[in-house]
Ligand SMILES: Cc1cc2nc3c(=O)[nH]c(=O)nc-3n(C[C@H](O)[C@H](O)[C@H](O)COP(=O)(O)O)c2cc1C
Ligand code: SF4
């Protein structure tokens with residue numbers, strides 16, 4: 001199967017772990033031209049046509065599914081003759097049905113799945129006091145992602161159309177979507193109103209009011225923790241019971257799983 005010498009890297013990634021994995025896969029492929037589409041802050045609905053490019057689609061796992069907002073943002077993509085490498089990134093607990101869900105979505109959007117990988121990223125709720133997969137993806141993870149990119153390209157080069165279907169771990173029907181009461185991070189007295197959290201929020205749930213005080217719309221918050229991780233003064237905190245639970249039960253290192 002032949003494609004243009006272009007890799008199109010598409011991701012939704014509030015805390016940048018999916019972004020890092022997507023880029024590392026792209027490096028491993030090593031094509032001269034790389035186009036990046038970052039959907040994290042982009043609420044536009046205009047169609048993005050991807051024609052003939054080897055594509056990488058990466059998104060975080062929320063509750064064992066692809067983050068719903070990532071799927072929503074990906075609806076803009078229209079793939080034509082475009083093989084796709086699928087990557088989900090999860091916080092060392094589990095990815096459950098996310099990778100099969102990403103596969104099914106990619107097919108609906110016109111892409112042809114070529115390979116798939118589940119990678120580990122620092123958990124959105126990880127803090128220095130209660131670390132969960134802190135610092136991941138690390139160099140070892142990125143090395144695996146690069147090799148995965150290279151192997152995916154080799155598979156593409158020796159495959160005739162149509163790409164045969166291949167096994168991906170996960171179930172259909174998918175597990176039910178997460179539910180729960182709305183909640184959101186809050187600011188502590190260390191907040192100095194710099195507005196950095198406003199800039200990184202994928203759903204525009206945060207604003208600086210006329211008194212220079214941060215206000216958060218909890219009904220818009222997806223608890224991605226981009227604001228928490230971006231605050232330069234450690235003044236944004238998400239106090240929740242999951243962090244301690246995850247730290248206690250899911251600290252043992254998990255490794256990436258690849259399907260080719
Ligand atoms: C609302 C929410 C739900 C999550 N659910 C899971 C999960 O089911 N399993 C898991 O291992 N990690 C889960 N995570 C952690 C993220 O998948 C992980 O931190 C990922 O690296 C974040 O990707 P990003 O850096 O691209 O935003 C969840 C995070 C959030 C915010
Ligand atoms: S990034 Fe931190 S210091 Fe800046 S406005 Fe937000 S909470 Fe306050």
Ligand code: SF4
Nearest residue numbers: 201221222224225227
């Ligand atoms: S306010 Fe909510 S949605 Fe916005 S960055 Fe913070 S955690 Fe994410």
